[in-house]
Amino acid sequence: PVRASQQQPRRRPEYVPNRIDDPNYVRIFDTTLRDGEQSPGATMTSAEKLVIARQLARLGVDIIEAGFPASSPDDLDAVRSIAIEVGNAPVGEDGHVPVICGLSRCNRKDIDAAWEAVRHARRPRIHTFIATSEIHMQHKLRKTPEQVVAIAREMVAYARSLGCPDVEFSPEDAGRSNREFLYHILEEVIKAGATTLNIPDTVGYNFPREFGDLIADIKANTPGIENAIISTHCQNDLGLATANTLQGALAGARQLEVTINGIGERAGNASLEEVVMAIKCRKELVDGLYTGINSQHITLTSKMVQEHSGLHVQPHKAIVGANAFAHESGIHQGCSVTPQDGMLKYKGTYEIISPDDIGLTRANEFGIVLGKLSGRHAVRSKLAELGYEISDKEFEDFFKRYKEVAEKKKRVTDEDIEALLSDEIFQP
Numbered sequence: 001p002v003r004a005s006q007q008q009p010r011r012r013p014e015y016v017p018n019r020i021d022d023p024n025y026v027r028i029f030d031t032t033l034r035d036g037e038q039s040p041g042a043t044m045t046s047a048e049k050l051v052i053a054r055q056l057a058r059l060g061v062d063i064i065e066a067g068f069p070a071s072s073p074d075d076l077d078a079v080r081s082i083a084i085e086v087g088n089a090p091v092g093e094d095g096h097v098p099v100i101c102g103l104s105r106c107n108r109k110d111i112d113a114a115w116e117a118v119r120h121a122r123r124p125r126i127h128t129f130i131a132t133s134e135i136h137m138q139h140k141l142r143k144t145p146e147q148v149v150a151i152a153r154e155m156v157a158y159a160r161s162l163g164c165p166d167v168e169f170s171p172e173d174a175g176r177s178n179r180e181f182l183y184h185i186l187e188e189v190i191k192a193g194a195t196t197l198n199i200p201d202t203v204g205y206n207f208p209r210e211f212g213d214l215i216a217d218i219k220a221n222t223p224g225i226e227n228a229i230i231s232t233h234c235q236n237d238l239g240l241a242t243a244n245t246l247q248g249a250l251a252g253a254r255q256l257e258v259t260i261n262g263i264g265e266r267a268g269n270a271s272l273e274e275v276v277m278a279i280k281c282r283k284e285l286v287d288g289l290y291t292g293i294n295s296q297h298i299t300l301t302s303k304m305v306q307e308h309s310g311l312h313v314q315p316h317k318a319i320v321g322a323n324a325f326a327h328e329s330g331i332h333q334g335c336s337v338t339p340q341d342g343m344l345k346y347k348g349t350y351e352i353i354s355p356d357d358i359g360l361t362r363a364n365e366f367g368i369v370l371g372k373l374s375g376r377h378a379v380r381s382k383l384a385e386l387g388y389e390i391s392d393k394e395f396e397d398f399f400k401r402y403k404e405v406a407e408k409k410k411r412v413t414d415e416d417i418e419a420l421l422s423d424e425i426f427q428p
């Protein structure tokens with residue numbers, strides 16, 4: 001296997017709303033500032049949203065969904081500021097300018113607010129949505145399916161009539177909607193001028209194969225679909241958001257909606273770092289798909305979002321958790337009593353991604369964390385790192401005492417090691 005860092009980055013194709021220049025290129029649509037901000041307690045100020053938007057642009061995100069402008073005058077201001085600044089500033093080696101997108105329900109007031117906010121960007125987008133599942137149409141909208149189609153068609157056309165060149169349409173709760181009805185409404189909005197068709201699994205209900213089939217069926221059965229980009233938006237209620245998103249990409253979606261650290265409504269969204277690194281790490285399984293993300297900015301972006309949203313990731317969170325590159329067990333560390341070639345001998349044994357690849361600088365070269373599972377080899381390496389040389393006999397005494405301490409503690413720190421060494425048996 002080739003570690004992700006050994007692979008060459010590919011050039012990002014020119015951005016045209018509804019054209020696929022390179023069929024393998026997957027656009028990353030980041031909705032940290034919209035769906036992510038809808039996480040309970042994650043509200044951010046306009047200034048914080050602007051700081052994060054700048055970082056998302058550096059990360060190489062193709063589309064930044066900056067907010068829901070009709071939701072409040074503050075959010076409209078925040079989206080407008082992002083459109084003015086980030087939406088006009090080329091970034092990265094390829095000098096790309098991200099699309100700035102604002103969300104709206106399917107009504108004129110929302111669409112006017114979204115347009116007022118995003119129109120300042122070089123590449124503005126309005127994202128409008130209406131629910132299409134039976135349960136939502138009946139109990140939330142109280143509208144018939146044909147009324148819903150008429151509203152969607154009219155509102156997409158209205159957004160285009162304002163001068164917006166790029167309009168995304170989402171049939172909300174598509175994951176639980178009738179297939180034939182989806183083909184019909186999507187056909188109508190394409191005719192009305194939609195450039196991207198986003199397929200949300202709004203309540204995170206789908207299984208990966210089911211969601212992949214949904215995307216494949218939409219691609220095969222919707223008249224005019226070749227004139228639009230298909231997108232995924234997977235919520236994480238069953239913990240399947242990343243898997244569903246990847247399955248959607250394999251089935252033909254070329255835009256993936258994600259958030260940093262997977263934040264979002266309820267259990268959150270597919271996480272950008274997981275989706276992007278899976279595509280990068282398992283190239284042989286994704287038929288040559290690639291993104292324009294500069295993965296070296298992932299760690300910093302994750303930290304910034306944690307700080308500004310107040311939502312901290314769990315230590316074992318894939319890619320960005322504090323333990324994601326930490327190795328404690330003797331087996332993994334390459335302890336001399338185990339036959340395994342561990343981290344201390346060759347890093348590739350337990351690391352499928354290089355920490356450098358996500359811009360992570362570790363406290364020590366091997367990401368070794370000492371604990372009760374650490375073996376002699378790791379503990380000896382730590383002593384050497386701290387500048388101590390002791391005889392084999394002394395080491396055996398030390399290791400016995402180390403194990404006693406480690407049994408009682410979650411982690412053995414450098415200070416614990418120093419304290420053990422200062423015990424009298426090691427004094428000259």
Ligand code: KIV
Binds near residue numbers: 035129173198200235
């Ligand atoms: O989850 C959802 O359906 C959404 C849409 C607005 C895309 O957030």
